[in-house]
Amino acid sequence: xAVSAATGSGPARKRVVIVGGGFGGVNAVTALGKLPVxxxxxxxxxxxxxxxxxxxxxxxxxxxADIAQPIRSLVRDHPNVxxxxxxxxxxxxxxxxxxxxxxxxxxxxxLILATGSTHSYFGRDDxxxxxxxxxxxxxxxxIRRRVLLAFELAERQMMEKxxxxxxxxxxxxxxxxxxxxxxxxxxxxxxxxxxxxxxxxPSMAQVLILEGGPHILTAYPEDLQQKALQQLAELKVKVxxxxxxxxxxxxxxxVGEERIDAVVTLWAAGVQASPLGKMLGVETDKRGAVFVxxxxxxxxxxEIFICGDLAHFEQDGKQVPGVAQPAMQMGRYAAQxxxxxxxxxxxxxxxxxxxxxxxxxxxxxxxxxRKAAVANIEWPFKAHWSGFPAWMxxxxxxxxxxxxxxxxxxVFRQWAWTYLTFSDGARLITGSQELPGWNSQEDLVxxxxxxxxxxxxxx
Amino acid sequence: xAVSAATGSGPARKRVVIVGGGFGGVNAVTALGKLPVxxxxxxxxxxxxxxxxxxxxxxxxxxxADIAQPIRSLVRDHPNVxxxxxxxxxxxxxxxxxxxxxxxxxxxxxLILATGSTHSYFGRDDxxxxxxxxxxxxxxxxIRRRVLLAFELAERQMMEKxxxxxxxxxxxxxxxxxxxxxxxxxxxxxxxxxxxxxxxxPSMAQVLILEGGPHILTAYPEDLQQKALQQLAELKVKVxxxxxxxxxxxxxxxVGEERIDAVVTLWAAGVQASPLGKMLGVETDKRGAVFVxxxxxxxxxxEIFICGDLAHFEQDGKQVPGVAQPAMQMGRYAAQxxxxxxxxxxxxxxxxxxxxxxxxxxxxxxxxxRKAAVANIEWPFKAHWSGFPAWMxxxxxxxxxxxxxxxxxxVFRQWAWTYLTFSDGARLITGSQELPGWNSQEDLVxxxxxxxxxxxxxx
Numbered sequence: 001x002a003v004s005a006a007t008g009s010g011p012a013r014k015r016v017v018i019v020g021g022g023f024g025g026v027n028a029v030t031a032l033g034k035l036p037v038x039x040x041x042x043x044x045x046x047x048x049x050x051x052x053x054x055x056x057x058x059x060x061x062x063x064x065a066d067i068a069q070p071i072r073s074l075v076r077d078h079p080n081v082x083x084x085x086x087x088x089x090x091x092x093x094x095x096x097x098x099x100x101x102x103x104x105x106x107x108x109x110x111l112i113l114a115t116g117s118t119h120s121y122f123g124r125d126d127x128x129x130x131x132x133x134x135x136x137x138x139x140x141x142x143i144r145r146r147v148l149l150a151f152e153l154a155e156r157q158m159m160e161k162x163x164x165x166x167x168x169x170x171x172x173x174x175x176x177x178x179x180x181x182x183x184x185x186x187x188x189x190x191x192x193x194x195x196x197x198x199x200x201x202p203s204m205a206q207v208l209i210l211e212g213g214p215h216i217l218t219a220y221p222e223d224l225q226q227k228a229l230q231q232l233a234e235l236k237v238k239v240x241x242x243x244x245x246x247x248x249x250x251x252x253x254x255v256g257e258e259r260i261d262a263v264v265t266l267w268a269a270g271v272q273a274s275p276l277g278k279m280l281g282v283e284t285d286k287r288g289a290v291f292v293x294x295x296x297x298x299x300x301x302x303e304i305f306i307c308g309d310l311a312h313f314e315q316d317g318k319q320v321p322g323v324a325q326p327a328m329q330m331g332r333y334a335a336q337x338x339x340x341x342x343x344x345x346x347x348x349x350x351x352x353x354x355x356x357x358x359x360x361x362x363x364x365x366x367x368x369x370r371k372a373a374v375a376n377i378e379w380p381f382k383a384h385w386s387g388f389p390a391w392m393x394x395x396x397x398x399x400x401x402x403x404x405x406x407x408x409x410x411v412f413r414q415w416a417w418t419y420l421t422f423s424d425g426a427r428l429i430t431g432s433q434e435l436p437g438w439n440s441q442e443d444l445v446x447x448x449x450x451x452x453x454x455x456x457x458x459x
Numbered sequence: 460x461a462v463s464a465a466t467g468s469g470p471a472r473k474r475v476v477i478v479g480g481g482f483g484g485v486n487a488v489t490a491l492g493k494l495p496v497x498x499x500x501x502x503x504x505x506x507x508x509x510x511x512x513x514x515x516x517x518x519x520x521x522x523x524a525d526i527a528q529p530i531r532s533l534v535r536d537h538p539n540v541x542x543x544x545x546x547x548x549x550x551x552x553x554x555x556x557x558x559x560x561x562x563x564x565x566x567x568x569x570l571i572l573a574t575g576s577t578h579s580y581f582g583r584d585d586x587x588x589x590x591x592x593x594x595x596x597x598x599x600x601x602i603r604r605r606v607l608l609a610f611e612l613a614e615r616q617m618m619e620k621x622x623x624x625x626x627x628x629x630x631x632x633x634x635x636x637x638x639x640x641x642x643x644x645x646x647x648x649x650x651x652x653x654x655x656x657x658x659x660x661p662s663m664a665q666v667l668i669l670e671g672g673p674h675i676l677t678a679y680p681e682d683l684q685q686k687a688l689q690q691l692a693e694l695k696v697k698v699x700x701x702x703x704x705x706x707x708x709x710x711x712x713x714v715g716e717e718r719i720d721a722v723v724t725l726w727a728a729g730v731q732a733s734p735l736g737k738m739l740g741v742e743t744d745k746r747g748a749v750f751v752x753x754x755x756x757x758x759x760x761x762e763i764f765i766c767g768d769l770a771h772f773e774q775d776g777k778q779v780p781g782v783a784q785p786a787m788q789m790g791r792y793a794a795q796x797x798x799x800x801x802x803x804x805x806x807x808x809x810x811x812x813x814x815x816x817x818x819x820x821x822x823x824x825x826x827x828x829r830k831a832a833v834a835n836i837e838w839p840f841k842a843h844w845s846g847f848p849a850w851m852x853x854x855x856x857x858x859x860x861x862x863x864x865x866x867x868x869x870v871f872r873q874w875a876w877t878y879l880t881f882s883d884g885a886r887l888i889t890g891s892q893e894l895p896g897w898n899s900q901e902d903l904v905x906x907x908x909x910x911x912x913x914x915x916x917x918x
Contacts, residue, residue, distance in 0.1 A: 044892070045888065046607065046611055046886070046887065046888045047886075047887050047888075063522035063523070063524045063525070064522070064887060064889070065522045065886075065887060066522070068887050070655070070886045070887070072655035072656070073654075073655060073886075076654055076655060079657070082618070082657055082658075083614075084614070084615055084618065085611040085612075085614075085615060085888075085892070086615055102615060102619065103619070104615070104618070104619045137887065137889055138889060138890070148505065152505055152544040153544075155542075155543070155544075156543055156544060156545055156561060156563070159541070159543065159563070160561065160562070160563045195532075195535055196529070196531035196532060196535060197531070198538070198541055199541075427505070427506075427524075427529045427532075428505065428506050428523060428524060428527050428529070428596065429504065429505045429506075429544075430523070430596055430597060431597070433503070433544070
């Protein structure tokens, strides 16, 4: 009797479908690759993106390829994993199927949903073109294009007319992304652009953060918020809190009745969860994130796991934030949990089935320019660091904890080289050579100087 | 009397306008930066592109930033050089003015025109979207997108339907670009993609070169043409000569009455000179290149120099080819010649005014995949090399002779690392996820296999 099980094909292997190749999905899939299950990972992209460094692509420090990793190469050693470049568009939770855009239906025994979040323009989607956010490689190269192009257009206009619109860069939102973008733009203007332009003074560029709430970096303790404000001030970044943006137009933004000119406007204000959460038909919060229990399951669905930004998970009365660490831990937890469930089903192990997910918070960090950061450290000791020590910590953590893939070394080597030397290579303007609102700004008060007499010799 | 010259401002400095930041323009500007003239370089892009390595961006070996260098950083140490991101749209040769797209007019005493060439679709510009060529960074990322996407779509269709269109990559044109693209696509399919796909067999991909003339690599001696054919055959690249493409459609090309299916079609067949040559109102050849004399001047215009692809320059009865070396030498010659003319005008030196340009041909090389090349060496000795020795030569030459800029070492270091390890980083599909003609191919005869039962366990 026992023999038949050994010679037969045994019970059918469980099928796991993972939707999303971000931190949640990729950590789940590499853990599931070692388990006796069949896995299909679906993503619209062919690569996993190391999002914490995306702002460095936007500001021309890194190339997209430095922080992206083809998903197929991550699962190359796991023959039980399929990768499908496709998009989930619906679910049948009764039949346990995922519907894909191309018409494929995937059946699952377990589903891991980790499709993250997108920008929220609070119902004003027409602002998206005027104030791009930073979620994708395309977003990053678009921001890079706009920021670099502003200096080029100003130089050209200065040579032609002896005046150019003030180089105001307005960042809407004072969270970590807004602060990191602001610091990096200021660095570019103050340190690097000044070497390259003859007629404009790039150091006159103004970077302004508009934050609707009373504080920037609301997730950080108050002393670090203060430190961040100081460090931003040292980089000549201005911060206005309580500034509710009422309109975004080509060339300017409105804060209440006040008009603020902007050659480039960037969006770092709001995110909403991927629409797939709502498609499940389970309860979501106002951002569209799915309420999950201690097993990361939506109520009544022990076979579905929600990971990362898409999950609304509360711990000690606080919602776990939508950053990389929780997503990674959730992905690993979901994989381990599926492993335990499968093993229990197979009768070999029933232990630990009720161990619940607990976010192990090591802390949060945000860089402010090239030499400073704020770090709210929770582990291995509690500390609030700022300035250069925090920046060094950020560097080490991003190398050793976050770039946790097979080519960690090669990615880091490229990255460190580019970043430490601030080589010029990535400072490319690709695509269109237009900036929204640039021409309409010609009659605005701007920076003026003696027009260059194109016919007179320079000295 | 002699004092007045010393205390006065002296004669006005001569103004040089350079249009184009390719090999010709950049070599001219760095030489002119050391001379007592005022220079304005105009380019539509903010970067100089190291075009001989562009095919490696197209095939995901390198990132755009690895082979591009911001023009401003190249002239950072030359305060007499202005850079203007703009586009020349016309000339007044009598008043000596260049008209720019934005309305700026630049007066010149000397004009260097080095705007290169673009694709020629022989009057069929509608083919451009179906068969992209390889001239710009945008071209390269588009080719990368299409080639990588073809494998992803095939995998998806195989999983869904158990069949996919044959992975035929058709390259129209058997010159160096066509041969290099073909070898690189074959390498990707044979060596790298096979590790990453589970359901399709990427090594079944077919790469086909369609050459209208009787030979590929017509600029090379016959023995090297033969070697190239052998090396292409070893990479399973098929070559058809005398194949006149009569139509390009989504999913296929027509050679006479014969239909050849193609998931991706690339254009490497024809180039035409930049339209600026014709705008000069001087005599041009049928490609639009300007006939120039021994001083690189169009007849009757000793103040205008044409460099690179835009020049039709004959030496020993043969036209100098439109590749990097002649463009670089022409740019340097034009700068030296201007230096001599200016010096003579100032009365300090009249020597050497009639020294004519002579192309110093060191030879030509084209790579064929990752380990082979053909090299027609002219200097420092004459030799015909092929295979690995030619490939090593190509490597050394591209490092030491061509990447001649300030960050040669840093660019090379990044490049060598990426290239030698063939890291996965650059293999990104950005932009649209559609391929022209893919859907219409579903009913074509293609590669078939047992459809994947999405519901059955894998073993």
